[in-house]
Amino acid sequence: MDLADESPRAIAAYAPEEEGRGMSLLNAMYYVFKPFLPQAARYTMRRLRANYKLQKAKDWPIMESAGETPPGWRGWPQGKKFALVLTHDVEGPVGLERCKQLAEMERKHGFRSSFNLIPEGGYEVTPEFRQHFTDAGFEIGVHDLRHDGSLYRSRKSFDECAVAINSHLREWSAVGFRAGFMFHNLEWLKTLDIQYDASTFDTDPFEPQPDGAGTIFPFVVKGRRPEDRYVELPYTLPQDATLYLILREQTNRIWKGKTDWLAKRGGMVLVNVHPDYLAFDGRKPTISEFDANLYEDFLCYVKETYAGQYWNPLPREMSQFIAGREAGE
Template sequence: MDIADESPRGMASYDAADGGRGMSVLNAMYYLFKPFLPQAVRYNMRRLRANYKLQTAKDWPIMVSAGETPRGWQGWPDGKQFAFVLTHDVEGPLGLERCHQLAEIERKHGFRSSFNLIPEGGYEVTPEFRKSITDLGFEIGIHDLRHDGSLYRSRKSFDECSVAINGHLREWRAVGFRAGFMFHNLEWLKQLEINYDASTFDTDPFEPQPDGAGTIFPFVVKGRTPEESYVELPYTLPQDVTLYLILRQPTNEIWREKTDWLAERGGMVLLNVHPDYIAFDGRKPTISEFDSALYEDYLIYVKEKYAGQYWNPLPRELSQYIARQTPGMPESAT
């Protein structure tokens, strides 16, 4: 497989003149004061910004050029039409409590997913909890280090954090990473001992660092040595928080429509859903939640409309598939 180094669309990396932060002064101030802002104020601020972005977003939720098939693409295993990848970022103690409820919904419909956990955040990740997830056939990944917006504050900060992140990767036997707030620098990430990263997206103007990968396919980021190389998995469906908490969408129609477009082009449907913000068991959602029925109904839609046509790998399995087709990838990734 001839997959280009870095993004096939030439995704912008962090501006060195910006100290590697990749965010504006306003964004930096927001994350600095975020812990002290009431939840309603935070959502209103993000909603105002998102509605402004919505007026000028020409390539959202679909970027037509992102659907171009990469040179040398060999397709999905067993002739499947597209890949269907489910991921979850767990941001707080409430989300941790809800992981098994979310997993049960997916198991009910024959799906598997990965749960990305914060190693040094506001909750404790015990070996017993990790085992309870992996024993179900699901995956555990690393979500940032502290999820406080400081990971990319400077190169020095990232270097220091990478040592701790690698320690957690080894301890948890995890091979995947996703940064908080979807900040990304594909060059710096070569320091992590990972098989894949999932901190990018095909197109998403609502993220604080909105430069996208511009592709709906996974791609390889090659380092100077095989050990520095990894697979990048951009998410390709709008995040749940964007749709339901910020834009206040009443249905999952955007997920459905884009899934149809992705499937038609043989790409990767990769979704990120947060258990922290899901109201289960028919309970009325709060201002910071959406009904789990929106997610379950979407899973049923995919299962029924595309029966036998999709491959539902764990992210680690997808990255292994890409690595096996790419010369020079480390043996650990295959």
């Protein structure tokens, strides 16, 4: 079995127990009341919950079993030691305004990334905005539909949203998707016209739906028809919001340490950084931000420590590589 074969462990983790299960009642209630909660109150609640989970977390930030090389794995292109995939979810107008500065930071150090944009959220995504990034060698993906926590409320509502999401995918010439809040159901996602999904992770007990894929490698999710299959790209570095806004880390030691572990095992380093949370130009971060220098320092660490050893594809290039390998190309 090649890496391109779906992971039975991962698929089992996401198989719905019943047709209508999409998200828990507790999560559903939280997202109903979230708009009415002050920001400070939301962060306090999340920090209390995260600190409680941190006490019990045994497989975070590293799950040793997730580092097992899949049977038949033949390595990365050009004999690279590991892969590095950079992604960004844009939550609101502030994040949209910071995308160009973030892209410029990455381009300065020789990196490329994808920006996942909300089609029907609190900002307008113009064709000119998308074109700017694709012309510069970056990628645009679809981030949920409205990012209000309701996508997986039921199978019926998901299928209704899928029609609109597929329309935006076509309009944007996008091939990738990531759900808001990392909600996921790998079965239901077969409804989307995508080459890849990036709504899962190897291990992350802090997410509202904490069931992990248990692997640091991409894998194919297969449907009954060839056109129903897609590549799943789990993120493998802890999310920026978790580290810097909730756990209030002051350094990027966790990102660097896990990158070293991922590189040693030849896996995929996939990170999700939100431009909304980045404080650029030495400005003092607010309660919902962290110093952008932490991310830039991480990029410099990878570039200098692993020069010539990593492959930095766009997510669509990663999915094409994995799908092509399955097809025997």
